[in-house]
Amino acid sequence: MPSILLFGASGLVGSHLVLALRDHYPDLTITVFLRNKNLDVYLYETAKVDKVVHGTFDETDKIVALAKTHDIVINVGSSWDVPLCEAIVEGLKQQPNGRKRSLIHMSGTGNFVDKRWTDGAFHADAKVWSDDDPEDMKIINPEMLNGGPDTVVLNAGKDSQIGTYVVFPSGIYGEAAGPVPALGVIQLVFREKAKELGFVPYVGEGSAIFNCLHVKAITPFMLLLLGLALQEDSPQGSVYERCFIIGGQEMPWKTASGAFARSLHAEGVISSPEAKSVKLEEAGAGELPMLMASNMPFVSPRAQRLGYKHEQSEP
Ligand SMILES: NC(=O)c1ccc[n+]([C@@H]2O[C@H](COP(=O)([O-])OP(=O)(O)OC[C@H]3O[C@@H](n4cnc5c(N)ncnc54)[C@H](OP(=O)(O)O)[C@@H]3O)[C@@H](O)[C@H]2O)c1
Numbered sequence: 001m002p003s004i005l006l007f008g009a010s011g012l013v014g015s016h017l018v019l020a021l022r023d024h025y026p027d028l029t030i031t032v033f034l035r036n037k038n039l040d041v042y043l044y045e046t047a048k049v050d051k052v053v054h055g056t057f058d059e060t061d062k063i064v065a066l067a068k069t070h071d072i073v074i075n076v077g078s079s080w081d082v083p084l085c086e087a088i089v090e091g092l093k094q095q096p097n098g099r100k101r102s103l104i105h106m107s108g109t110g111n112f113v114d115k116r117w118t119d120g121a122f123h124a125d126a127k128v129w130s131d132d133d134p135e136d137m138k139i140i141n142p143e144m145l146n147g148g149p150d151t152v153v154l155n156a157g158k159d160s161q162i163g164t165y166v167v168f169p170s171g172i173y174g175e176a177a178g179p180v181p182a183l184g185v186i187q188l189v190f191r192e193k194a195k196e197l198g199f200v201p202y203v204g205e206g207s208a209i210f211n212c213l214h215v216k217a218i219t220p221f222m223l224l225l226l227g228l229a230l231q232e233d234s235p236q237g238s239v240y241e242r243c244f245i246i247g248g249q250e251m252p253w254k255t256a257s258g259a260f261a262r263s264l265h266a267e268g269v270i271s272s273p274e275a276k277s278v279k280l281e282e283a284g285a286g287e288l289p290m291l292m293a294s295n296m297p298f299v300s301p302r303a304q305r306l307g308y309k310h311e312q313s314e315p
Pocket of ligand 1: 010173
């Protein structure tokens with residue numbers, strides 16, 4: 001049976017995915033690569049993985065060697081780490097000529113922010129990205145939020161024998177499965193922002209649209225992508241036709257920030273349950289202000305054709 005190498009098994013998405021692999025593909029050989037050394041018993045006994053390898057994303061030689069010996073690499077560990085992706089791609093490239101190998105890479109819709117407007121307001125003319133339009137996917141470049149690794153992966157899909165599949169989720173909410181209470185990226189950055197400013201901000205009138213999906217909607221789609229990678233003798237279509245955008249509810253950023261403010265106030269992280277309007281330049285460090293200030297509308301016909309659904313309740 002094919003072998004899988006999974007990055008990110010202790011994270012929000014990966015914690016669900018590793019259990020879904022156990023349940024849906026018990027015959028696949030699963031190796032997980034992670035830095036947390038306290039999860040071995042859980043991973044072997046509950047998640048039923050075949051092998052745990054400890055390491056960090058900067059251990060390039062180790063990652064190259066692992067990718068060289070696995071049929072399918074799934075990266076839900078980082079959508080920002082270019083050296084990690086380069087190491088994965090290098091290892092997959094080093095496999096014997098003619099051997100089928102695949103890379104399923106998780107990126108994010110943060111690429112698709114229309115920065116022509118940064119006032120936090122809804123703009124009906126903002127560019128609508130479609131996963132069904134290869135010309136849109138061709139625009140992906142290293143200047144985008146997740147574009148560095150995406151470019152490495154897409155180029156590898158064009159220039160080598162690696163079958164690449166890239167999935168772009170919007171903001172992910174929900175709880176991790178397993179012993180690590182991983183918040184995942186967007187829930188973590190909201191929390192960090194609240195600690196930094198002492199309140200949860202939104203930019204301007206906050207009518208710009210935030211799209212989010214429940215972590216439980218992601219796992220079934222990752223299994224569909226895995227099914228595709230397993231089933232295709234050689235990858236079908238261009239690399240741009242193996243890109244999939246997935247999302248869920250749309251709401252104004254003001255509403256999303258309000259929900260985080262109430263929740264973080266209830267936990268005692270901040271003193272007020274109200275989110276506060278700020279100008280972009282007052283919203284502090286990191287990527288969250290940029291995301292809040294603009295719109296990133298998208299449609300997902302390609303993901304939907306493959307079977308993507310978002311049926312979760314309100315966050
Ligand atoms: N969550 C979102 O809202 C969202 C939205 C769009 C895209 N994405 C992307 O989707 C993917 C999964 O997101 P997520 O929210 O599940 O992420 P997450 O909860 O932050 O999980 C990241 C995983 O990568 C591991 N990791 C991070 N840095 C590492 C390093 N230097 N060495 C070894 N392991 C390392 C973490 O291990 P530890 O447990 O040791 O920290 C964890 O298992 C990421 O690529 C993310 O950028 C997320």
